[in-house]
Amino acid sequence: xxxxxxxxxxxxxxxxxxxxxxxxxxxxxxxxxxxxxxxxxxxxxxxxxxxxxxxxxxxxxxxxxxxxxxxxxxxxxxxxxxxxxxxxxxxxxxxxxxxxxxxxxxxxxxxxxxxxxxx
Numbered sequence: 001x002x003x004x005x006x007x008x009x010x011x012x013x014x015x016x017x018x019x020x021x022x023x024x025x026x027x028x029x030x031x032x033x034x035x036x037x038x039x040x041x042x043x044x045x046x047x048x049x050x051x052x053x054x055x056x057x058x059x060x061x062x063x064x065x066x067x068x069x070x071x072x073x074x075x076x077x078x079x080x081x082x083x084x085x086x087x088x089x090x091x092x093x094x095x096x097x098x099x100x101x102x103x104x105x106x107x108x109x110x111x112x113x114x115x116x117x118x119x
Contacts, residue, residue, distance in 0.1 A: 004107060005059045009052040011100060012063065015070065015093065016045035022089060034077065034086070041073040060104055067101045 019042030026035030048066030052059040074097060078090040 002056075004103070005052060005056060005063075008063055008100060008104060008107075009049045009059065011096070012045050012049040012052065012066065015096065015100075016042045016049060018042075018093060019045065034080070037073060037077060041070050045070050060107055063104045064101065067097055067104060071097045071101060 019038045023035045023038040023042060026032065026038060044066050048062050051062045055062070071094070074090055074094045078087070078094065081087045081090055
């Protein structure tokens, strides 16, 4: 796995961790709909981060897929955010997700890395 993809996988894992915290905060405050949504998005991001590390040949595709999913979920969540901390959280993580998506979109795995990771 090249360094860029390793960093993206780690960042995706951190994004998932922040969603786990946000989800727990929602559940503690009885906002279960938002807590469920953030738990699902976080689980998808975590699964993507793990898969990116285990299967580097398809890391870009997996990373793009889970990041697009998370970005769409964050846009919905931003529209439904009711408090200032919720809005601030969405406005903070949304650009991170977008930058992650752009970096993955622009990154091309060299042919040699693809063939090596299949063996």
